[in-house]
Amino acid sequence: MVGGGEGAFIGAVHRIAARLDDRYELVAGAFSSDAGTSQRSGQALGLDPQRVYADYAAMARQEAARPDGIEAVSIVTPNHLHAPVARAFLEAGIHVICDKPVTTTVEDARMLQALARKQGLLFAVTHNYSAYPMVRQAQQMVREGQLGELRVVQVEYAQDWLAEPLEQDGQKQAAWRTDPAKSGGGAIGDIGTHAWQLADTIVGRPVQALAADLASLVPGRAVDDNVQVLLRYQGGARGMLWASQVAIGHANGLRIRVIGSAGGIDWCQEQPDELLYTPLGEATRILRRGTASAGAAAARLSRIPGGHPEGYLEAFASLYSEIAAHLLARRGGGNAPSDAQFPTIDDGLRAVQFIETVQASARAGGSWITVPH
Incomplete structure (x- = not known):
């Protein structure tokens, strides 16, 4: 390390x-x-x-x-x-x-x-966050066409820990995260990139263009602490991303809603074992990790029976284990399981391209800009 x-x-x-x-x-x-x-x-x-x-x-x-x-x-x-x-x-x-x-x-x-x-x-x-079982469930449902043709993607990541200028009091985490020379950006790079990648994992198609507004709402802060981005996806879906570190009342509010012509899903990181699924014209269903309502993609990342919560540390561990499967395969000269997935340097590059496009759009007064791929 x-x-x-x-x-x-x-x-x-x-x-x-x-x-x-x-x-x-x-x-x-x-x-x-x-x-x-x-x-x-x-x-x-x-x-x-x-x-x-x-x-x-x-x-x-x-x-x-x-x-x-x-x-x-x-x-x-x-x-x-x-x-x-x-x-x-x-x-x-x-x-x-x-x-x-x-x-x-x-x-x-x-x-x-x-x-x-x-x-x-x-x-x-x-x-x-891409390794939560119910995120993989959502990804599987979109891939299988259960939502129909995608129409709307709403993703947000709301925190309040930087609602005050902690960086001015020497708080270590706040100090480097609000230093543009060390962070490369504020909320958009720190948590906005997580929101983008969560949507990218589930939706499975790229953002073609965006229009963004970045704001530094705490006086004297050198980086953005609130971000709002309009998104146009390949295939015609429209979306919006909100990332804020000054949203009082929100601890770690990562949430995504994906809506298609045949139904919609809703997942919140603070209730990670549940995925809300609403088929068109039917009542909302609660799909739970560790139960028969979840599919194979969620089951392979579940360690314990339903009713025993799996959260942040377990999702992080699942990601490390997915990586380990590939490392061990390379050591032995074989192939890792095809369903062992993790973000690669290619995804990392696309994330940085997304961040820089957001920043460029904001500098241009919120103009629509094409996102490179």
């Missing part, structure tokens, strides 16, 4: 997720650029001090030279470091698992895409 040392949030989440299904062992890390902090973090995790580094580049070189060196690296640093860290490990011949957004610029994302292909290495991006 690179990043995720003392005081970090997402590093611990990745470590729990990677271990939950017994598919990974953490053996090395560069947890901080400060040598003391990195060593203390490694000691707390029970690692060999010789495999705890203060320099990610040294870690890549030395681990690649070891007969028992790491197979993959998990990158959980602030966004601006994703590209240089990933490049170092790809060049060393090590598979990469990277937090989102994969980079802060399209140019860096293209560079990593080309390098991963040249090296023949796996590059995964941890959009964990």
Whole structure:
């Protein structure tokens, strides 16, 4: 792991997720650029001090030279470091698992895409919400045509943790996420990219054009904290994405509604085991994970019987396990199961292209702009 040392949030989440299904062992890390902090973090995790580094580049070189060196690296640093860290490990011949957004610029994302292909290495991006069982259920229903011809996509991600200027008080997570040099964008890059990727996973067709409004509603904030985007999908569906980190009363309100000519579905991350399904002219049905109402796509990511909630950490773990299936297949020279899916560097590039198109539209006063693919 690179990043995720003392005081970090997402590093611990990745470590729990990677271990939950017994598919990974953490053996090395560069947890901080400060040598003391990195060593203390490694000691707390029970690692060999010789495999705890203060320099990610040294870690890549030395681990690649070891007969028992790491197979993959998990990158959980602030966004601006994703590209240089990933490049170092790809060049060393090590598979990469990277937090989102994969980079802060399209140019860096293209560079990593080309390098991963040249090296023949796996590059995964941890959009964990795509691995919830009922998200896979929704994806399956759309693919099978149960909603008919798609008409409307509404996706939102509402939080309130940045409703006050926490960055001015030195709060670590707020400080780097609201620094444009480190984040590459505010709400659109931090949670808007999750909303986009959730819709992308379920809908299965690209956004062709968008018109966006970005706002910094907290006085003095240097990045956007509220985003509203109109979407036009390939095939004619219309959509809207709202991402806000100043939406008081909302903790982690990721929600998506997809409506077609024959029915509609509604999923909310805060009630993840349920998917609402309304066929045209019929009463709304509640499809539940772990029951006969859910299909094969949801069942393969369910660990425990219905009535026992599976949530954020389990979805993250499912994503890591999907990646593990591909890593093990590469180790053995075989093929991973066809239904073991995860976001790749290709998806990571498209996410950064989406972010930059949103920013370009906002700078142009909300003009419609074509999204590159």
